[in-house]
Amino acid sequence: MPKVVDHDQRRAELALALWQVIHEQGIDGVTFRAVAQAAGVSVERVQHYFPSKDDLVLHGCRQMVASAVVDHGPPEAPGDPRTAAEELRSLLIGAMSESVDFKIGASVWAAYQSKAASSPGIGAIVTDALAERARALTRLLAGARGRGGREQPAPTSDDRRDALRLAALSEGLTLRVVVGAVRADEARRVIQAEVDRCVNDT
Amino acid sequence: MPKVVDHDQRRAELALALWQVIHEQGIDGVTFRAVAQAAGVSVERVQHYFPSKDDLVLHGCRQMVASAVVDHGPPEAPGDPRTAAEELRSLLIGAMSESVDFKIGASVWAAYQSKAASSPGIGAIVTDALAERARALTRLLAGARGRGGREQPAPTSDDRRDALRLAALSEGLTLRVVVGAVRADEARRVIQAEVDRCVNDT
Numbered sequence: 283m284p285k286v287v288d289h290d291q292r293r294a295e296l297a298l299a300l301w302q303v304i305h306e307q308g309i310d311g312v313t314f315r316a317v318a319q320a321a322g323v324s325v326e327r328v329q330h331y332f333p334s335k336d337d338l339v340l341h342g343c344r345q346m347v348a349s350a351v352v353d354h355g356p357p358e359a360p361g362d363p364r365t366a367a368e369e370l371r372s373l374l375i376g377a378m379s380e381s382v383d384f385k386i387g388a389s390v391w392a393a394y395q396s397k398a399a400s401s402p403g404i405g406a407i408v409t410d411a412l413a414e415r416a417r418a419l420t421r422l423l424a425g426a427r428g429r430g431g432r433e434q435p436a437p438t439s440d441d442r443r444d445a446l447r448l449a450a451l452s453e454g455l456t457l458r459v460v461v462g463a464v465r466a467d468e469a470r471r472v473i474q475a476e477v478d479r480c481v482n483d484t
Numbered sequence: 485m486p487k488v489v490d491h492d493q494r495r496a497e498l499a500l501a502l503w504q505v506i507h508e509q510g511i512d513g514v515t516f517r518a519v520a521q522a523a524g525v526s527v528e529r530v531q532h533y534f535p536s537k538d539d540l541v542l543h544g545c546r547q548m549v550a551s552a553v554v555d556h557g558p559p560e561a562p563g564d565p566r567t568a569a570e571e572l573r574s575l576l577i578g579a580m581s582e583s584v585d586f587k588i589g590a591s592v593w594a595a596y597q598s599k600a601a602s603s604p605g606i607g608a609i610v611t612d613a614l615a616e617r618a619r620a621l622t623r624l625l626a627g628a629r630g631r632g633g634r635e636q637p638a639p640t641s642d643d644r645r646d647a648l649r650l651a652a653l654s655e656g657l658t659l660r661v662v663v664g665a666v667r668a669d670e671a672r673r674v675i676q677a678e679v680d681r682c683v684n685d686t
Contacts, residue, residue, distance in 0.1 A: 306602050308595075310510035385601055392598035393510075398663040399591040400508050405663060412665035446666065447653065447674050454656030461600040461607060463614035464648065472649055 293331050296321055297345040300338060301390045309397050309404075312339055340403050343394050346387070347411040366425030367481050373419060374452040374473050378459060379466045388460045412449075419445035426481045444480045451476060495533055498523055499547040502540060503592045511599050511606075514541055542605050545596050548589070549613040568627030569683050575621060576654040576675050580661060581668045590662045614651075621647035628683045646682045653678060 299321035303312055312335060318325045332338035377384050398405040423445045424437040437445075455469040501523035505514055514537060520527045534540035579586050600607040625647045626639040639647075657671040 308510050308512035308599060310513035389598055389601040392594065395659055395663060396591055396594035396598050397510060399587055409663050409665045412660055412663065416665070443674065446660075446670075447678065450656030450660060450666075450671075450674070451649065451653045452656070453659060454652030454654070457597055457655060457659075458614055458652060461597060461611050461614065463611045463618070464652075468648075469652075472645065472652070476649065 289331070293341065294345065296323075296328060296331060296338070297342045300342040301346070301386065304342070304390045304393050305386045309339060309393050314338075336403065340407070342390075343404055343407045346391060346394065347407060350411075363426050363428035363481075366422050367477070370419065370422040370426050370448075370481070371474065371477055373415075373422065374448055374477060375470050378452075378456060378470055378473075380459075384466075385460050388456050392457060392460065416442075416446055416449050419449050423448070423480060444483075448473070448476060448480060491533070495543060496547065498525075498530060498533060498540070499544045502544040503548070503588065506544070506592045506595050507588045511541060511595050516540075538605065542609065544592075545606055545609045548593060548596065549609060552613075565628050565630035565683075568624050569679070572621065572624040572628050572650075572683070573676065573679055575617075575624065576650055576679060577672050580654075580658060580672055580675075582661075586668075587662050590658050594659060594662065618644075618648055618651050621651050625650070625682060646685075650675070650678060650682060 296317065299317050300312065302320045303316045307316065314325045314328050314335065317338065318328045321328070328338070332341060377387075394404055395408055398408040420437045420442050421434065424435050424441045427435075427441070429435040452473050455464060455472060458464040459466050459469050498519065501519050502514065504522045505518045509518065516527045516530050516537065519540065520530045523530070530540070534543060579589075596606055597610055600610040622639045622644050623636065626637050626643045629637075629643070631637040654675050657666060657674060660666040661668050661671050
């Protein structure tokens with residue numbers, strides 16, 4: 283039998299190496315050579331999967347969005363209000379910690395965000411991801427508020443506004459945790475309190 | 485009389501050119517040549533003021549912090565609760581708009597923030613600036629809550645926690661405005677409502 287090469291797996295490994303390079307050098311510091319070195323593969327191998335540096339950088343951005351979705355699971359019908367509230371907390375607080383992995387991931391995402399304004403390709407991915415995150419939080423908040431019982435209720439404009447506030451709060455706190463301006467446990471407590479207030483304020 | 489050269493003015497002009505380059509190319513895309521071109525001066529002129537690229541990039545970061553302070557004025561004793569509340573809103577909402585200047589400024593600051601985790605020099609400036617911003621907001625919120633009358637009251641832990649929440653909320657919303665995931669007027673309304681709630685919740 284011929285050896286089966288899992289191309290998606292290879293591309294995912296290269297994305298991990300790319301993020302390491304972006305964390306250390308910024309997006310504009312990305313080169314095939316640096317990513318190859320971080321991945322422990324040849325430059326030709328990287329170029330086999332990604333014809334251009336732009337392809338590589340955009341793939342890394344999409345991959346980051348996709349892995350956030352995989353980590354948290356698809357925000358589907360939450361079943362009951364308690365589960366919805368738990369998923370809401372998970373999506374907002376998630377992996378927030380003092381760990382190196384969290385800080386690298388968050389700083390790479392910050393690099394993509396800061397590049398979004400001047401790069402249409404990255405901008406489209408980031409803007410879509412932020413909009414989808416706001417929609418997911420809106421659905422979960424609507425479910426957590428329990429107006430629909432076990433049925434997913436239609437979100438109100440209050441749900442949308444409060445979900446946007448929760449999203450922006452957790453995004454702002456994440457940046458403060460990454461640069462060490464606030465501790466992760468303090469940030470988690472602030473978000474937790476705000477989620478509780480929002481869920482109970484139906 | 486010899487011609488007086490205002491060195492601070494020249495350095496400020498070069499910082500403006502630097503920000504333009506960072507907005508378009510990212511921090512790691514900064515070169516003496518690109519900044520000289522954006523400023524309409526020679527490479528030698530840039531190098532006369534900044535011996536190294538790192539000096540230039542760090543100066544741009546300090547200058548960004550300094551001009552934010554100048555824009556909003558020093559957060560001193562607010563005088564009376566109403567003035568404190570106005571200053572609080574100004575510091576949080578400030579120049580937030582759909583203007584190109586706001587978006588360039590915010591995206592450059594985002595670039596510095598995303599670089600903070602991997603560059604100790606930038607990290608120190610960003611972390612100090614974020615900590616000072618939280619302290620200023622805490623003082624203003626304490627004043628706006630009117631516990632001290634016309635005297636600046638000692639901030640409580642509630643003031644500190646709420647000020648951190650307001651800071652992170654406005655920082656998160658700013659990033660969403662920059663990438664076009666939320667409109668500036670909507671972001672302003674969300675912050676405004678949260679300030680009102682905080683000020684009245686003494």
